Amino acid sequence: MAEPYDCIIIGGGPAGLGAALYASRDRFKTLVLEKFYPGGQINTTDRIENYPAFDKISGPDLIEKMVNQATQFDAEIKTSTEVIGLKSHDNGMLQVDTEDEMFTARAVILAPGSAYRNLDVPGEEEFRNAGAGVSYCGTCDAPFFKDRKVVTVGGGNTAVEDTLHLTKFASEVVMVHRRQEFRAARVLVEELMAKVNEANSNLNLQLDSVVTAIEGQGKVERAIVKNVKTDQETTIDCDGVFVFVGMVPNTEFVKGFVDLSEHGYIKCDPAYLRTKVPGVFVAGDCRVGAAMQLVTAVADGVNAVMWMKQYFRDPSWWNEGIKDELAPGGW
């Protein structure tokens, strides 16, 4: 068994790396356990314009900076390491099990992030696994659809951004959205509409509509689309379907250890990011009430560490309410 850590962070995305920077800079023995490689979902973003003070940066570049910053203060990052279970011992120590190893720590910060939500329609899983035309990341896969026709699904920020990105590659893009209105930021919706209204635009909208099936022989050849108001079904011939319908939290592995909401988000006290288990904090998109933005995820990680220090100073604080004197930056 490895030597105990002060702090184990589960997840090496923006929330986990924000936590790692602060924990290691404070000289806490810090371990980040990352299922794949650092960055998480943000790695699939090519153009970030809303991380304050960065005019424009790609996801991978931003993550590289964050990793370098945290590791220079000796945070340890283990990649390709999946956590399969957690336990809280009577002495307050926390145990984190991976497939090959067992770690212990005084505090754990859960920052597993979230994953792409599926449409759950026939053909989706089959063509996704085969790499045969179903994708969840426009930034990643757009170049594969040069001069081809694609269908995109969704109405949020990512849906609009990635649809616009795809118009630069595909010969034609049909955006299918189940409502008339878009959840995306207005500046993005304006950009979308400007594109739709261009002369000879290669972008068309199919509103009040959902994709009910993805069909083809060995690869995507068409999407079946249903109008939710008229129930009328149409077929769109295409070479690919991009699914942009949001995220689901990666919280399966903590089920039964901490409390989850109906939709699988980790329940917490939002003032302090405490779960129901003493010493176990939560940060980022996986928690109830998260704003799902890059900088808010990073700040969640930082907040979790600030409150972890409060917990280390006084473990009985765990069950106390909010007090402004606790503000960790105070005198």
Added chain:
Amino acid sequence: MAEPYDCIIIGGGPAGLGAALYASRDRFKTLVLEKFYPGGQINTTDRIENYPAFDKISGPDLIEKMVNQATQFDAEIKTSTEVIGLKSHDNGMLQVDTEDEMFTARAVILAPGSAYRNLDVPGEEEFRNAGAGVSYCGTCDAPFFKDRKVVTVGGGNTAVEDTLHLTKFASEVVMVHRRQEFRAARVLVEELMAKVNEANSNLNLQLDSVVTAIEGQGKVERAIVKNVKTDQETTIDCDGVFVFVGMVPNTEFVKGFVDLSEHGYIKCDPAYLRTKVPGVFVAGDCRVGAAMQLVTAVADGVNAVMWMKQYFRDPSWWNEGIKDELAPGGW
């Protein structure tokens, strides 16, 4: 009277600029009212190493980037504009009064930040106002004390950082701290101790001690220091006293409009940053429970805007509890 805004942000520091970026990027008509010039306290910091993804940057450089980023999306920033009062009208519109003008908006984000805390000892005010040896900002004023002797007071991050900075200029630094232990991050305390233990170090600690008076003829000539355990008083001859004992929130102007805690922090629902007045949010160091870090202040501003959008979609949400479906980044 000016045309109504969607969003008025009071305070142009990191929290206010984070909010301004998100509000303007979402095409909300956005006004930032700043008492002095953008940046607030962070302008007095020369070396920031804990804003994730920036290895090292100065406060003024970071603020310049944030201002440029927000104004490129048309956020309006009025400097040298002090807010003197707020009102909520029956129709839900909010009124913001400055000395010269009156503005209205659908939502207000309070982000006034905080100011230096005083020692409240004889001589402090007199010498401060005269620019005669009392300072609250090592980064700003250290060069004025080249080859001179100074006393610093405090034990937090800023106290340690700025004391170390001063040792590069002053011939001798005496750091007075009322406890044995430091609140500062361990990495900083280690750096401090290494400096103290250098051969012929120009840094000495006077622990368990407080400054009780600052004396001199027209300028600082000595500090009177009392040991809190023995009550013994000593005199330290010096040319300057640097006071690093924390911050107080700049919330005098909202007293009676929103609720304040005993120490003057704005009370809010930390999940959504809502105050008791519908449409009035709070962000940054001025609120109860703030972690008092740069990135957490920025994220507060972003969070306030995300929840402001929820309020605009459904004003009745103001009095509802937390629901994970509300997560604004959801589908």
